[in-house]
Amino acid sequence: MRDDTFYFDMRRIIITTLLLGYATIASAQTDSTEHSNVLIQEVTVHGDKLNEDNLEFKQKDNVQVLIDKMLYNINGVSLIKRGNYAQEPIIRGLNPSQINTTVDGMQIFGACTDHMDPISSYVEPNNLSSIRLQLGPNSEQVGASIGGGFDFKLNKAKLGADKFVSGTIGTGYEANASAFRVLGSIQLSKKRWAVRANSIYRKSQNYTDGNGREIHFSQYEKLNFGVSSVFALNENNFIYLDYLQDDGRDIGYPALTMDVSFANAKIGSISHVYKKTGKTLYLLESKIYANYIDHAMDDSKRPDSLIAMRMDMPGTSSTFGFYSNASLRFGKKHFVKFKLNGYSNDLHAEMTMYPLIGAEMFMLTLPDTRRTVGGIDLSDKILITEKLKLSTGIRFDYVLSSITTEMGRQTLSGIYSGDLDKNHYLLNVFTQLNYKLNKKLSVSGGVAKAMRAPNAQELYAFYLFNRFDNYDYLGNPDIKQEESWNFNISANYRLKKLVLTTKVFAYYFKNYITGAKLPSSEYSAMTIGASGVKQYVNLDNAIIAGAEVGFKWKINKNFFFSSMNAFSYGEDYKHRALFMIPPLKSINTIVYSMKGYNFSLKYTTAMAQNNIDYDFYGENSTREFNLFDLSAGKTFKVKRFKYDVNIALDNIFNVPYYEHLDVMKINRQGRNLLVSLKFTF
Amino acid sequence: MKKIIVGVLMSALVFTSCNKDDDETVVTTPGTPAPTQVEIATATTSNNETVTLYADESQLSTGYENMYVTVKDASGNAIEDATVEFAPLMDMGTMQHACPFVNPTFDNTINKYKGYVVYTMSSMGGTWTLGVSVNGNLATFTLNIADSPTKVVGNYTGTDGVTYIVSLLRPVTWNVGMNDVEFLLHTKASMMSFPAVTDFTMVMTPWMTSMNHGSPNNIDPVHVGNGHYNGEVNFTMTGDWRLHLQLNQNGTEIHSDAFLDILF
Ligand SMILES: [Cu+2]
Numbered sequence A: 001m002r003d004d005t006f007y008f009d010m011r012r013i014i015i016t017t018l019l020l021g022y023a024t025i026a027s028a029q030t031d032s033t034e035h036s037n038v039l040i041q042e043v044t045v046h047g048d049k050l051n052e053d054n055l056e057f058k059q060k061d062n063v064q065v066l067i068d069k070m071l072y073n074i075n076g077v078s079l080i081k082r083g084n085y086a087q088e089p090i091i092r093g094l095n096p097s098q099i100n101t102t103v104d105g106m107q108i109f110g111a112c113t114d115h116m117d118p119i120s121s122y123v124e125p126n127n128l129s130s131i132r133l134q135l136g137p138n139s140e141q142v143g144a145s146i147g148g149g150f151d152f153k154l155n156k157a158k159l160g161a162d163k164f165v166s167g168t169i170g171t172g173y174e175a176n177a178s179a180f181r182v183l184g185s186i187q188l189s190k191k192r193w194a195v196r197a198n199s200i201y202r203k204s205q206n207y208t209d210g211n212g213r214e215i216h217f218s219q220y221e222k223l224n225f226g227v228s229s230v231f232a233l234n235e236n237n238f239i240y241l242d243y244l245q246d247d248g249r250d251i252g253y254p255a256l257t258m259d260v261s262f263a264n265a266k267i268g269s270i271s272h273v274y275k276k277t278g279k280t281l282y283l284l285e286s287k288i289y290a291n292y293i294d295h296a297m298d299d300s301k302r303p304d305s306l307i308a309m310r311m312d313m314p315g316t317s318s319t320f321g322f323y324s325n326a327s328l329r330f331g332k333k334h335f336v337k338f339k340l341n342g343y344s345n346d347l348h349a350e351m352t353m354y355p356l357i358g359a360e361m362f363m364l365t366l367p368d369t370r371r372t373v374g375g376i377d378l379s380d381k382i383l384i385t386e387k388l389k390l391s392t393g394i395r396f397d398y399v400l401s402s403i404t405t406e407m408g409r410q411t412l413s414g415i416y417s418g419d420l421d422k423n424h425y426l427l428n429v430f431t432q433l434n435y436k437l438n439k440k441l442s443v444s445g446g447v448a449k450a451m452r453a454p455n456a457q458e459l460y461a462f463y464l465f466n467r468f469d470n471y472d473y474l475g476n477p478d479i480k481q482e483e484s485w486n487f488n489i490s491a492n493y494r495l496k497k498l499v500l501t502t503k504v505f506a507y508y509f510k511n512y513i514t515g516a517k518l519p520s521s522e523y524s525a526m527t528i529g530a531s532g533v534k535q536y537v538n539l540d541n542a543i544i545a546g547a548e549v550g551f552k553w554k555i556n557k558n559f560f561f562s563s564m565n566a567f568s569y570g571e572d573y574k575h576r577a578l579f580m581i582p583p584l585k586s587i588n589t590i591v592y593s594m595k596g597y598n599f600s601l602k603y604t605t606a607m608a609q610n611n612i613d614y615d616f617y618g619e620n621s622t623r624e625f626n627l628f629d630l631s632a633g634k635t636f637k638v639k640r641f642k643y644d645v646n647i648a649l650d651n652i653f654n655v656p657y658y659e660h661l662d663v664m665k666i667n668r669q670g671r672n673l674l675v676s677l678k679f680t681f
Numbered sequence B: 001m002k003k004i005i006v007g008v009l010m011s012a013l014v015f016t017s018c019n020k021d022d023d024e025t026v027v028t029t030p031g032t033p034a035p036t037q038v039e040i041a042t043a044t045t046s047n048n049e050t051v052t053l054y055a056d057e058s059q060l061s062t063g064y065e066n067m068y069v070t071v072k073d074a075s076g077n078a079i080e081d082a083t084v085e086f087a088p089l090m091d092m093g094t095m096q097h098a099c100p101f102v103n104p105t106f107d108n109t110i111n112k113y114k115g116y117v118v119y120t121m122s123s124m125g126g127t128w129t130l131g132v133s134v135n136g137n138l139a140t141f142t143l144n145i146a147d148s149p150t151k152v153v154g155n156y157t158g159t160d161g162v163t164y165i166v167s168l169l170r171p172v173t174w175n176v177g178m179n180d181v182e183f184l185l186h187t188k189a190s191m192m193s194f195p196a197v198t199d200f201t202m203v204m205t206p207w208m209t210s211m212n213h214g215s216p217n218n219i220d221p222v223h224v225g226n227g228h229y230n231g232e233v234n235f236t237m238t239g240d241w242r243l244h245l246q247l248n249q250n251g252t253e254i255h256s257d258a259f260l261d262i263l264f
């Protein structure tokens, strides 16, 4: 299925926006060429309009869909699929280590060495107020990265709400995978304090593809809950306590050789917020946080005939950190942000193998790595004239990577004899200019110099198997940090009933980090059936370039049309096509609304990706696909209560298809009927 | 700004409080005496000296064993300057043979005479005795040699028709990663004479048979004196490992695959 409620939400977004007036979306999109914000729930926006250049979508009802489906509908975002759950979001074909994913500004790192648990898998739309997308170093960035990243903003309890008690209850069902979910949220709100709790339970069986074939090991089950509370100390000072827990159970990954018996995340924080409108220092936010992820990966559910050797591969990730962000304004036209942050992340991953004959075997695949990071960030936004806005910023990070246990050091002694402690110093700078030529046309352009430290896997992986290219990977403690020059130009053209946005971008990488084959005469793969061993290396340079075009048109009172188109191209210094680069993709939606009823038809297509390199990157080509989805919905208001009913038919023509970023190219879901109900009080 | 400083201080606390969580693994040089030696038996020489035999563990097993001896005179005073010699013997009924060994010398650090014996078979096949002579006066011990859990000593007949005995120095603690490894190489000159081989080169290939893979960055053992060959072996994981040794003399292959097995 593509989305169930999300269409309706798209529809609702659109309607709301139309009501709000057309200029809002348009101007919002013009300003935010380097970041955008997808609002999931209504939030109060503080600060200045100039500084909050991101009010893109406003909607409240897509809390039932998987976060993956929500991400899928953001232009320029693609998902690496390994199962029907926990797909890994990437931006513009940049790889996951080139972007920085955070939850409410908190650094969290997945515990799975097979990328089974991207950070997005630990949050639910029900927890979130918005998803903030950054496309490179900018004033909203949380840490050093090449290509920006995602910040999942947690939904906070709201002080002084209209009702002391309010909430929602919802449920949904999907016929294809017999997927069931039930969710709810409740908020208690007073003037001085408020508490909000939310929870969702999901259970899904195996899905069926467009050929009517059951995809085994595509099931999942999870229970997620979050509690957020706020206490007003006085009219300017607030304390927030947030806790989020996500317990995944029995999650299948048909593209991998292993599944998850459990994946548990505990994410907590205490924040202090100081706000005073009109003062120079008008916002100061500080947070201390900790999170822990426990991931149990095994192959106990797989039949003997598919398994060369049974194994367990558990892993853990724990992070402590803090940040403090100060927002200052000087007059009406000059804004400054000053940020300080630090964190420390420990990763441990191990593997125990059980041969039919012989002793069991044990190894550390991530040998107790620690990364301690401190960063300082200064950015500046100035309105030079009414029409010209200049944003600039500079950020410095220090990254210390090390191994915490003797066993970890001993493990790596077999592949590396130098000092395992590594220092990286990162400097990120950007400048961005926005210019409004006239009421219809505005343009924007920017340059950034970005750097990122190699991640724990790239430094210290120990025979980590990658299903994508079928190689075991070794880390490289001598690897250099990756750098890039980022360029972007965008234009925004709007008429009364039409908006056209075009963005063109290029990332020129230096010391691009990727895996290169090691000689098979010296290095034999650990994983049975693997093609060999690769080690992370720096390639001299590589490039990713592309464009996004968005089009929105209010045809008449009843009809609305939107089109999102994204394209990326990547190659390395030897003109080999980079891997996991999404082909040209287009999502087109037409919405018809009348008397509280809404109908939408969505057409999604991606071109074939034949620009691939098999020899070096081990990638195969992917054919095109065409997909049609239908949906309908209605909202009823009975007294003070609201009921939402949605029904959708995804993949109407039951087309068998997969996308280029799908590992092992396993077909996605075939035709799927979805229903959802929501009750708001 | 005050908030920022508080934030920094608090997180500094968080960081420092969770700093060291090392779990130490003990790395030993192969053949180094165990921290405490275990008494095996006591016997008396014809000259009334009391000879006590020690080993690294209470159960001796096939392969290389450090053997330790203390000697006391009739009045109970330790003798530390005697000439102590070993004479291991396997009596199989129909035939008798000895095995590779080195005579003990006094080691101040443990206050014992220390030598080694490479037991080439277990007591299943006959009776092992170890004669210990102190200045020519003999005391004899009957030993129970168990089979080692893995093959740590092997007889291999070379292309030159000579029998070679390869053994692995013990005790040794194996870890995942780089390990010092030490072999002894002896040749069988007669049933009673097993001189050390000092002019060979070795090519070592560790292999995990249950998974059919090897490991990189191993360092081939080289002769360091008295038939000892030192190298480094890289174990990428725990489990069953086979150490394949190609034995060469003056560039000529004498044996293509003399192997020993390790389990940890
Ligand atoms: Cu996993």
Ligand SMILES: [Cu+2]
Residues within 6 Å of the ligand: A361, A526, B208, B211, B213, B237, B239
């Ligand atoms: Cu193995």
